[in-house]
Amino acid sequence: MTGPAHEAHGPQLVSFTTDYGLADGFVAACHGVVARLAPRVRVLDVSHEIPPQAVRAGAEVLAQTAPYLPEAVHLVVVDPGVGTRRRGVVVVAGRGFLVGPDNGVLLPAAEALGGVRGAVALTDPTWWLPEVSSTFHGRDVFAPVAAHLAAGVSAERVGEPVEPSGLVRLPEPICEVDDTGLRAEVLTVDRFGSVQLAAHAAQLPWSPGTAVTVHEQPATVATTFADVAVGELAVLVDSAGHVAVAVNQGSAADRLAAGHGSVLDVRVATDRSPPRG
CATH class of the missing domain: 3.40.50.10790 (S-adenosyl-l-methionine hydroxide adenosyltransferase, N-terminal)
Known part of the structure; x- marks a missing residue:
């Protein structure tokens, strides 16, 4: 040595x-x-x-x-x-x-x-x-x-x-935003099962309280996990400034069967009514 x-x-x-x-x-x-x-x-x-x-x-x-x-x-x-x-x-x-x-x-x-x-x-x-x-x-x-x-x-x-x-560069992750929502690649999954997307805070087009769906499952745009009831999906901006999907006291990765490289669709809920919470 x-x-x-x-x-x-x-x-x-x-x-x-x-x-x-x-x-x-x-x-x-x-x-x-x-x-x-x-x-x-x-x-x-x-x-x-x-x-x-x-x-x-x-x-x-x-x-x-x-x-x-x-x-x-x-x-x-x-x-x-x-x-x-x-x-x-x-x-x-x-x-x-x-x-x-x-x-x-x-x-x-x-x-x-x-x-x-x-x-x-x-x-x-x-x-x-x-x-x-x-x-x-x-x-x-x-x-x-x-x-x-x-x-x-x-x-x-x-x-x-x-x-x-x-130097080798990774390809740009998938991130598409339009009038109805966003489609973005999963960058990381933390030990709590929160799923971080390639979209940034400025690309989240809705205010807190808006009813949305993530892969057709009901969710709510939130500022923190406890803004939704235990077991429900929240779409929020995480500590790194990315759009993330979480379950209050649960795992969004498990709920959505999402992992690194998965692509998630976040859309406005058609009935516009938020889940209970």
């Missing part, structure tokens, strides 16, 4: 987002790599419960969280292409660095952190572990690079500069 990094002071913080879950030792192994290479660097876990291979969900969770964190190196591993020819990169943002696979997972957070200022392909194995598994680049490539950057190694030293325009 490459020795501890000793250069100018870096952010001294690594944020860590993955789809690894916590049932195995994958997260701990990555923590251990950072601790051995950069003992003074803290690791702040954002989430390890991103659904497996859900690149867009991982991108959105970090993009919505990163602006509230101190300056950091953001280590992101949602990597269905691990071991293939997909490249690893460091994205230099206006406030911090992002390390992970070049599959689109990094760029939404980079934009939320002031925009992409540069990018480096991870082509120099000097900064990796001596042995690299074809199935665990999070431990063997990305975590070591993140540790060195957080300790002060400059991004230019860990690989070759690449044009930011060549």
Whole structure:
């Protein structure tokens, strides 16, 4: 293993987002790599419960969280292409660095952190572990690079500069708004079963109290969950400024059979009468 990094002071913080879950030792192994290479660097876990291979969900969770964190190196591993020819990169943002696979997972957070200022392909194995598994680049490539950057190694030293325009971007999520409502893709589903849509607050065309349907199920536009009765559907603006669908003390994801990548229709209720609540 490459020795501890000793250069100018870096952010001294690594944020860590993955789809690894916590049932195995994958997260701990990555923590251990950072601790051995950069003992003074803290690791702040954002989430390890991103659904497996859900690149867009991982991108959105970090993009919505990163602006509230101190300056950091953001280590992101949602990597269905691990071991293939997909490249690893460091994205230099206006406030911090992002390390992970070049599959689109990094760029939404980079934009939320002031925009992409540069990018480096991870082509120099000097900064990796001596042995690299074809199935665990999070431990063997990305975590070591993140540790060195957080300790002060400059991004230019860990690989070759690449044009930011060549970085992989996720396709724009589905979001269609017309006079009768909106049709939008699910970005995230939280542990409460609330379903976040690609539509933003300004695209919600109705005021609180309006009766609507979500996939033909009755719902009410609300400002918070308790504006509707327990067990009923609410359409509201969530803490990230997105339109979301929730069930008061229940799961909208279960009710609507909706998951990441699903597309939901929200329409004005034809009878215009709100559900009980």
